[in-house]
Amino acid sequence: MTEIPKDHPRYESLLAREKVAAGVKMGMTSIQGLISQGRGESFDYLIGERSTKSALYAERAAVAALLLAKNPVISVNGNAAALAPDKIVSLADVTGAKLEVNLFHRTETRVHLIIEQLKANGASEVLGKNPDASLELSHARRLVESRGIYSADVVLVPLEDGDRCEKLVEMGKTVIAIDLNPLSRTSKMSTISIVDNLTRALENMIKFGVELKKERNEELVKLITTYDNKKTLIEAISEIQEYLKAMAVELEQ
Numbered sequence: 001m002t003e004i005p006k007d008h009p010r011y012e013s014l015l016a017r018e019k020v021a022a023g024v025k026m027g028m029t030s031i032q033g034l035i036s037q038g039r040g041e042s043f044d045y046l047i048g049e050r051s052t053k054s055a056l057y058a059e060r061a062a063v064a065a066l067l068l069a070k071n072p073v074i075s076v077n078g079n080a081a082a083l084a085p086d087k088i089v090s091l092a093d094v095t096g097a098k099l100e101v102n103l104f105h106r107t108e109t110r111v112h113l114i115i116e117q118l119k120a121n122g123a124s125e126v127l128g129k130n131p132d133a134s135l136e137l138s139h140a141r142r143l144v145e146s147r148g149i150y151s152a153d154v155v156l157v158p159l160e161d162g163d164r165c166e167k168l169v170e171m172g173k174t175v176i177a178i179d180l181n182p183l184s185r186t187s188k189m190s191t192i193s194i195v196d197n198l199t200r201a202l203e204n205m206i207k208f209g210v211e212l213k214k215e216r217n218e219e220l221v222k223l224i225t226t227y228d229n230k231k232t233l234i235e236a237i238s239e240i241q242e243y244l245k246a247m248a249v250e251l252e253q
């Protein structure tokens with residue numbers, strides 16, 4: 001990995017690029033993950049590389065859903081494993097969610113490396129190595145474990161595919177997506193769409209998880225039952241519009 005000076009103006013995003021590149025070099029992250037990271041970064045510019053109001057609202061609702069779930073599962077792909085394995089494990093600890101590796105560009109080697117990465121960051125058990133159930137999909141994301149994603153009532157899917165997301169919703173699951181693109185199929189199909197950078201979203205969700213655990217269940221139920229994803233996505237898009245307008249004014253000065 002290239003040493004990124006901490007005083008570099010783009011330190012956070014350069015570090016993220018290094019993590020994804022290192023993930024690819026060690027065989028854990030798919031090479032297509034580089035394309036995905038690049039696309040995500042571009043969207044992050046449009047929200048000013050910060051967690052917007054609508055993102056924070058969606059993150060709180062998402063954590064409430066995970067805390068109230070009977071069988072919550074966090075689905076982990078190669079990008080998430082490279083970018084924030086420690087935060088994924090911490091969120092699982094705070095919410096009691098299981099971890100399951102689920103890949104689009106699946107190889108058994110990559111599944112093994114991601115499991116090892118999560119265990120090296122404190123995970124005790126990680127599912128995904130021995131899929132014994134199948135979603136009605138025509139690609140490798142169909143391979144799931146019956147005691148994990150298949151039977152989950154709430155699934156967190158960072159950096160996801162819209163078709164798997166749609167299938168999970170069709171199965172009656174609450175699907176939480178983290179996707180900087182508010183126009184992706186994933187964002188549109190999810191029950192709760194977090195339009196934020198993966199690392200920031202996980203940091204916020206861990207913090208909210210600790211806070212919300214002290215709340216009574218009625219408070220958590222209220223957060224979910226009053227949540228409207230279409231409204232949140234519309235707010236996310238208008239936050240982008242507002243930010244771009246402010247940047248245009250700034251550039252004129």
Ligand SMILES: Nc1ncnc2c1ncn2[C@@H]1O[C@H](COP(=O)(O)OP(=O)(O)OP(=O)(O)O)[C@@H](O)[C@H]1O
Binds near residue numbers: 036037178180187198
């Ligand atoms: N670090 C990140 N944080 C948040 N979102 C990210 C990050 N990196 C990539 N993304 C976004 O995650 C999505 C993952 O890419 P992917 O190709 O799976 O989705 P997609 O092609 O848009 O598919 P669909 O439209 O079916 O959701 C992209 O929209 C990308 O912008």
Ligand SMILES: CC(C)(COP(=O)(O)O)[C@@H](O)C(=O)O
Binds near residue numbers: 103
């Ligand atoms: C690259 C990735 C975002 C993840 O791929 P994997 O780690 O194989 O699930 C994939 O969904 C894609 O968009 O190509």
Ligand code: BAL
Binds near residue numbers: 104161162163
């Ligand atoms: N993530 C790869 C396939 C898709 O975007 O649906």
